[in-house]
Amino acid sequence: MSIRKKFDLSAYFVVGPENTKGRSVAMIIKDVVEAGFTCIQIRSKVASARELIQLTREASEVIAQAGKSDEVVLLVDDRLDVILAAKQQGIKVDGIHVGQDDIPVEVCREYLGEDSIIGLSARTHDIFEYIKTVDVSQIDYFGVGPLHETMTKPDCGVDLDGKVITRSFEEISKIAQISPVPVVVGGGVKLIDIPQLAQTGVDGFFVVSAVSEADDPKQAAVDLVKTWKLYATVGCKDLIEKQVKL
Structure with missing residues (x-):
């Protein structure tokens, strides 16, 4: 079965070399994959195309070594050229995430084929009308935010x-x-x-610095996954009871 038909967005990690405090991107990806994250996105505005291809290769290898190539989705932000080059080199990469001002979804689908995952950042202004009316035939999920202002991506939500x-x-x-x-x-x-986010009915959360800049990235990732699973499966009454116990 194509991974596009069964992918899991519940724990989604976005990372590039500018987000790791100088630590290895591959090692942090290894930590989050072992912690139970289900989706990895390579994103960098400073890395060259060759560097991005190498990061994608390393991420793919980490996922394969964990035995999770059929479970953990690997995406690249914006760079269709990087994905096509990676695929040409035999690197397993599952799709792309694009913003409103990036390469059009239809072009991504044409070049990546029907089995690839395409995510789209939902438009900030008139978001409710947009989500109700946009043609979603070529996309697989919406990225929505920000929940809070973030220095990782200052233009998020502008x-x-x-x-x-x-x-x-x-x-x-x-x-x-x-x-x-x-x-x-x-x-x-x-x-x-x-806890609150898991109760909204969305399919998952995505983080950058909450993991990549943590003193212990693996423990931070474990805590996020564990908490999501705990609260995504309980009702409102149970949620209140759990919060009281905490």
């Missing part, structure tokens, strides 16, 4: 007036209800946000 719009849990719940495709939420997400 609207037409140049202001950053963050999303409340109430708004995120509404987005989850109306979206015709899975939704993953990020942008400044921390461990403390996971």
